[in-house]
Amino acid sequence: MTDATLNSGGESPKNRSLHTLDVRTKRRNRAESRFKAYGIAAILVGIFFLVVLAVSIIRSGAPAFSRTVVDIEFTLTQAQLDEAESQLFKTKAYQTMFIAALKEKLDARGLDVAFDDAAIERLLGKIGGDLRSFYAANPDQVGQAVSFQLPASSRVDGYFKGRVSRDTLQDSRFLMKTDLDLVDALHDAGIVRTAFNSTFITGADSGVDNPGGAGLGASVVGSFFMMLVVLVLSLPIGVAASIYLEEFAPKNRFTDLIEVNISNLAAVPSIVFGILGLAVFIQFMHLPQSAPLVGGLVLTLMTLPTIIISTRASLKSVPPSIRDAALGVGASKMQAVFHHVLPLAMPGILTGTIIGLAQALGETAPLLLIGMVGFVARGYPETVMAGFTEPNSAMPAQIYTWAARADASFYEKAWGGIIILLAFLLAMNIIAIILRRRFERRW
Amino acid sequence: MFDTPNREASVSQTDIKINARDVQVFYGDNHAIKDVSVDIEDKTVTAFIGPSGCGKSTFLRCLNRMNDTIDICRVEGTILLDGEDIYDKSVDPVQLRAKVGMVFQKPNPFPKSIYDNIAYGPRIHGLARNKAELDEIVEKSLRRGALWDEVKDRLHAPGTGLSGGQQQRLCIARAIATEPEVLLMDEPCSALDPIATAQVEELIDELKQNFSVVIVTHSMQQAARVSQKTAFFHLGNLVEYGETGQIFTKPNDPRTESYITGRIG
Ligand SMILES: Nc1ncnc2c1ncn2[C@@H]1O[C@H](COP(=O)(O)OP(=O)(O)OP(=O)(O)O)[C@@H](O)[C@H]1O
Numbered sequence: 001m002t003d004a005t006l007n008s009g010g011e012s013p014k015n016r017s018l019h020t021l022d023v024r025t026k027r028r029n030r031a032e033s034r035f036k037a038y039g040i041a042a043i044l045v046g047i048f049f050l051v052v053l054a055v056s057i058i059r060s061g062a063p064a065f066s067r068t069v070v071d072i073e074f075t076l077t078q079a080q081l082d083e084a085e086s087q088l089f090k091t092k093a094y095q096t097m098f099i100a101a102l103k104e105k106l107d108a109r110g111l112d113v114a115f116d117d118a119a120i121e122r123l124l125g126k127i128g129g130d131l132r133s134f135y136a137a138n139p140d141q142v143g144q145a146v147s148f149q150l151p152a153s154s155r156v157d158g159y160f161k162g163r164v165s166r167d168t169l170q171d172s173r174f175l176m177k178t179d180l181d182l183v184d185a186l187h188d189a190g191i192v193r194t195a196f197n198s199t200f201i202t203g204a205d206s207g208v209d210n211p212g213g214a215g216l217g218a219s220v221v222g223s224f225f226m227m228l229v230v231l232v233l234s235l236p237i238g239v240a241a242s243i244y245l246e247e248f249a250p251k252n253r254f255t256d257l258i259e260v261n262i263s264n265l266a267a268v269p270s271i272v273f274g275i276l277g278l279a280v281f282i283q284f285m286h287l288p289q290s291a292p293l294v295g296g297l298v299l300t301l302m303t304l305p306t307i308i309i310s311t312r313a314s315l316k317s318v319p320p321s322i323r324d325a326a327l328g329v330g331a332s333k334m335q336a337v338f339h340h341v342l343p344l345a346m347p348g349i350l351t352g353t354i355i356g357l358a359q360a361l362g363e364t365a366p367l368l369l370i371g372m373v374g375f376v377a378r379g380y381p382e383t384v385m386a387g388f389t390e391p392n393s394a395m396p397a398q399i400y401t402w403a404a405r406a407d408a409s410f411y412e413k414a415w416g417g418i419i420i421l422l423a424f425l426l427a428m429n430i431i432a433i434i435l436r437r438r439f440e441r442r443w
Numbered sequence: 444m445f446d447t448p449n450r451e452a453s454v455s456q457t458d459i460k461i462n463a464r465d466v467q468v469f470y471g472d473n474h475a476i477k478d479v480s481v482d483i484e485d486k487t488v489t490a491f492i493g494p495s496g497c498g499k500s501t502f503l504r505c506l507n508r509m510n511d512t513i514d515i516c517r518v519e520g521t522i523l524l525d526g527e528d529i530y531d532k533s534v535d536p537v538q539l540r541a542k543v544g545m546v547f548q549k550p551n552p553f554p555k556s557i558y559d560n561i562a563y564g565p566r567i568h569g570l571a572r573n574k575a576e577l578d579e580i581v582e583k584s585l586r587r588g589a590l591w592d593e594v595k596d597r598l599h600a601p602g603t604g605l606s607g608g609q610q611q612r613l614c615i616a617r618a619i620a621t622e623p624e625v626l627l628m629d630e631p632c633s634a635l636d637p638i639a640t641a642q643v644e645e646l647i648d649e650l651k652q653n654f655s656v657v658i659v660t661h662s663m664q665q666a667a668r669v670s671q672k673t674a675f676f677h678l679g680n681l682v683e684y685g686e687t688g689q690i691f692t693k694p695n696d697p698r699t700e701s702y703i704t705g706r707i708g
């Protein structure tokens with residue numbers, strides 16, 4: 001592409017006007033514009049795929065952030081409560097009262113659809129139990145109008161999100177074609193509507209039969225505790241190791257060997273670290289299974305080489321003349337490193353650390369091996385300690401668990417989870433950029 | 444070689460500041476300094492001259508053990524500072540470098556403010572008890588480095604933002620701020636204009652009242668102007684060492700003569 005051949009043409013470089021381009025110059029210019037075109041094309045291809053990716057993620061994931069709710073105002077009098085509590089099937093009694101109230105509402109708005117207990121159960125699940133426990137927990141609400149926002153079943157949710165249609169719906173015990181008439185009527189009455197799904201952001205995984213209640217919150221907490229472990233362990237260990245190797249260690253066969261092996265470690269597939277963590281931390285050291293502590297330890301092993309390599313690279317890029325200058329005025333080696341070299345290497349170290357953390361945040365395979373799968377995350381840990389030791393999941397493992405489930409509405413959750421995960425990664429990258437700017441300005 | 448009677452020598456007790464004997468330096472297999480023996484006097488400016496690559500910087504760096512930082516570099520022979528072997532096991536190079544300061548061939552200010560550049564050495568050696576004293580040291584050093592008037596209004600601007608010549612004077616000021624006993628200068632004026640050069644030369648002249656100064660230079664005129672003693676290096680050998688006047692007027696060795704007259708180098 002860059003032709004450095006000898007001048008074989010007969011044209012002499014002298015005696016030529018600057019206003020006419022000679023053959024070589026023309027060829028060179030053409031090569032240059034060709035090269036620029038390749039570059040622009042490559043960037044366009046990259047942007048195209050990025051856009052496709054972003055659009056498809058947002059299209060598939062956005063529905064996870066909304067859900068179909070049934071908005072019902074319901075009043076339970078003390079008399080009704082006593083009556084229900086005196087019956088044999090208590091929850092059933094609550095449900096009957098609720099349905100009666102709902103019927104009244106519909107009648108009042110002039111809508112006339114027939115429905116029965118079974119239809120309500122298909123629409124809302126077994127609501128009697130929920131009602132009973134609500135009034136047991138809030139006895140002061142008895143006799144007052146309470147507005148319930150009940151999540152509709154996943155098929156009904158799917159009906160509004162276009163996943164389920166009248167044509168494709170097979171009558172089943174989950175949903176009948178006739179139920180859709182009820183749903184439509186309720187929708188027209190403004191009782192069924194689409195609302196923001198805050199459970200998806202704050203909740204925990206819900207189990208295979210209840211996609212509507214599934215949330216990423218608990219695994220966000222799990223990821224947070226893991227990242228804490230990774231940061232606290234890998235940053236000091238990684239930076240100390242790199243400073244020693246780069247600035248103090250003698251250059252010999254042994255340190256060369258260490259260097260080569262650190263580079264190799266960075267390329268070891270993450271699942272290998274997972275199985276190592278299983279063998280060492282759980283089976284040998286008997287640390288709790290599925291715990292963010294163990295996950296953090298495994299991810300620390302994975303992140304260390306990344307941090308060491310980037311830290312060494314940024315230490316190396318500090319001009320040696322700075323070290324000479326510091327030593328020349330009588331600073332010790334340690335003073336030279338900590339007063340002069342480290343501050344200059346700081347932006348690079350921080351960037352490397354955050355990239356390592358971001359990698360760890362998105363890592364799935366090793367977590368599956370140590371049991372941090374989705375469904376173990378039942379809720380938020382009660383104490384900080386429990387946050388480290390109690391079984392929990394992490395964002396990517398949770399996403400994987402959802403994606404592996406049969407119910408189509410979990411698939412949507414998986415995409416939604418990816419949006420949240422990407423938001424966290426984006427935030428981390430922005431922090432990296434801000435920190436770099438900060439430290440660069442301080443030189 | 445240096446039996447010239449020196450009248451000043453009888454005045455000061457420690458006439459010889461640095462005494463180097465049979466110094467050999469190897470970079471791996473490259474024998475860069477061969478059998479160099481030299482006595483550097485106190486309160487004197489000694490110039491090292493010689494063609495590029497002959498080992499002037501290497502030898503200079505032996506005098507404050509800056510070569511320790513180069514892994515492949517090996518130094519043999521003895522170098523005594525005030526009679527003490529600086530390559531002795533019990534010597535901490537850090538203490539040595541506080542006594543033997545250095546100005547490098549390329550200006551290398553810290554990427555910090557001008558003030559901090561100067562104040563760093565005094566700070567780590569505990570030379571100032573308070574801010575006022577430190578301010579005083581900074582001002583004095585910058586004045587001696589012929590830089591004060593140019594930077595007195597922007598002491599907190601980055602040192603790396605100065606021009607090349609100003610940076611070099613900053614480095615000189617930084618080196619003298621720690622009050623070393625010997626100052627090693629590796630081509631301190633190679634980036635300076637004639638005015639700044641004159642200022643630095645004046646400074647060197649002044650420094651020689653208190654210190655021993657060793658200066659590497661490619662400028663014969665400069666060596667002749669500032670130094671009392673001159674050492675001529677060639678291919679790692681110390682070819683000739685003696686009074687500057689004698690080296691420049693009646694060199695003993697034909698190699699010295701051809702270098703000075705511009706025939707080799
Ligand atoms: N860090 C190093 N590693 C290996 N060899 C070196 C190193 N520094 C210098 N040398 C070698 O030692 C010899 C002397 O170099 P030195 O820098 O002392 O020359 P110099 O006289 O200062 O030259 P100049 O006038 O160009 O600065 C040269 O052959 C050089 O290649």
Ligand SMILES: [Mg+2]
Binds near residue numbers: 499500501548629
């Ligand atoms: Mg040199």
